[in-house]
């Protein structure tokens with residue numbers, strides 16, 4: 851039985867790492883992707899600090915999120931590689947990032963007020979989903 855469990859977990863591990871490899875090989879890593887990963891971590895840390903009512907940590911992670919988002923606005927999504935920065939597509943992407951920055955600003959002004967934080971977090975989640983649908987290269 852032990853052997854069986856061991857074999858099962860090894861094959862699960864192999865399966866997961868092959869998938870990760872396939873994604874990386876096909877989708878490529880990008881500077882924007884790295885910033886987005888950092889934003890994901892900051893948001894996660896912000897939410898856990900909120901749950902612990904640690905306002906100082908919340909502001910710290912929010913600052914990280916704001917800085918990453920400002921940087922991300924300056925980069926060009928893989929989907930639009932080679933396009934002029936003045937193109938309509940890239941302008942729309944930048945407007946999408948501005949909307950995100952406005953939502954993050956709302957969080958900053960909310961301090962520790964859950965009645966503002968919760969709906970703002972829901973909007974950020976939906977806005978990211980829409981942003982990914984529109985601007986992320988379809989390579990999965």
Ligand code: HEM
Nearest residue numbers: 880882883886887889890927928946947950978981985986
């Ligand atoms: C807090 C909000 C957001 C989070 C946490 C987030 C998170 C992520 C993550 C984890 C990835 C995958 C990175 C990778 O595996 O390489 C990603 C990719 C991406 N995201 Fe976001 N995202 C957010 C908001 C947005 C918004 C608002 C937009 C567009 C207006 C956007 C546009 C993109 C694009 C274009 C990519 C693909 C990277 C590339 O083309 O180089 N994201 N995001």
